[in-house]
Amino acid sequence: MKNLLLIIASFLVLYGANATELPQDDNKVHLGVASCAASMCHGSVNSRQVSDVLQNEYIVWSREDAHSQAYQTLLTAESKSIAKKLGLKNAETASICLDCHSDNVKPEYRGDQFQISDGVSCESCHGGGADYISSHTNTSIHRDVNLSKGLYPTDDAQSRAKLCLSCHLGNSDKQATHDIMGAGHPRLAFELDTFTILQPLHYVLDDDYKKNKWFADSYVTWVYGQLEASRATLQLIESNLIDNTSLFPELSLFDCHSCHHPMSDLKWTQAKGQGFKPGTVRLNDGNLKMLMVIASSAGKDKSLHLHLTSMSQGLNDKQQLLSSVAQINRVIESIQKVLAEQSPSVRKNAAKHTLRQILSMGAKGQFSDYIAA
Known part of the structure; x- marks a missing residue:
């Protein structure tokens, strides 16, 4: 257990700040x-x-x-x-x-x-x-x-997620914009653990690998993938909505189905606790919904829910949006610290709690949009 915590702590020190180019x-x-x-x-x-x-x-x-x-x-x-x-x-x-x-x-x-x-x-x-x-x-x-x-360091989950997401979601330097998708480019969807498993392996997870490189189970890989995807989403919101000086926002950041559905299809539903009005164009927040699930298992869900709601309701107020993005990033950092301190048994229970939360939210229709589903 001490060795595991040491590895995770080293990972956070070396790569937690995303210093690697x-x-x-x-x-x-x-x-x-x-x-x-x-x-x-x-x-x-x-x-x-x-x-x-x-x-x-x-x-x-x-x-x-x-x-x-x-x-x-x-x-x-x-x-x-x-x-x-x-x-x-x-x-x-x-x-x-x-x-x-x-x-x-x-x-x-x-x-x-x-x-x-x-x-x-x-x-x-x-x-x-x-x-x-x-x-x-x-x-x-x-x-x-x-x-x-x-x-x-492709072996560690966070650095790998940052690398993959730079194309499979985008960053401030490159992004599949609404213009690109409107021209016919497929929509982007990515989840680190699934994509890692589906890739044809050109390495073996043997004792030598686990001794010399970062290694984690599927749950930890999934969590770090979601944390990094949430960071990337927030970065895109900041660079495209907060720093944007154009009249029109970058529409790829919003839920496609807020606009792309027949006017006769009256399927608008109010997201519980977020106070959206009919006609509101919602953020493409699938990764942030998963972040809420992870935050719940780490005991950080109440503060995160507050900041996510503030962000969603502050799309017309750049200062409120900027403040919310900063607060959510702080919650992500605190979740990583909780994860680093979890023992294997606690992490196993957290994984079960996370799965139950996902099933519960799905049963309530909270994953009705494409990216969250």
Whole structure:
């Protein structure tokens, strides 16, 4: 138990402040997939039993992982149609598309073998490899050294969530806006634990992995994913609604079905305790609803409910909105501290409580919108 708490505490100290730069912004040279694909590196057709790593990671990625086809998606007729509607020359050269469909680092950080057409490739997630490519194969060098050289900590749940959500939800630098979705881009939905499980694994969760890297069960992974998704949602609200000076708000932040339903479909319902009036355009707050569930198991639900209500009712008051966002972020931090101090038995009970809360809220119709469901 002490070891578990030490690991969690270390995780919060190292990554809780989200200090690690995302790979796209790490200002490291990205060498390209070719630098990883040799058969003696990560390109072995079959996994190797004499190594701590499988060494077939490139093969798994190229054959089974949808990320390897992210750039190719931009060449389809559907993508060409979206680009045309957005007034773009083409999707495969537009940064607004490449930022999430490739490893779109600045030209000065692209190595000799780098190809933008590799899609969401090794260094898109693991960080530019120029500084750690030699040391990361040396078993006598501690992993922390490689992390300091630019290796991104995809093993820990919060850093992984921040990375995935930067495209699967968006951040202040890149976002699937209402314009993009209006042009035909699919809606975005993401949940860390489910997506992690569904990805074709190119690692083994063995004793060596658990000894040297961050490891957590599905409940903890889900919680950290929801906490980070809530942070990302609040960041988008702040950058698009509070800091926005345009006349029209960014509509992707709101519940689609507030507007996208026939006028004859009178399905408006008042969210309990939030005091919405008919015709109110509600925030796209699915992750924040999950945050309420997590807050309940951590004993933080009353204060969070107050701040969420204040935020929802303060969409016309930027100062109230800004204050609410700050307060909700503080609640998220306090929830993380509670989680870090929980023993395995307490966490097990918290997981059961969370599941019961979700089922109860679902039975009451509180997950009727797409993103929460």
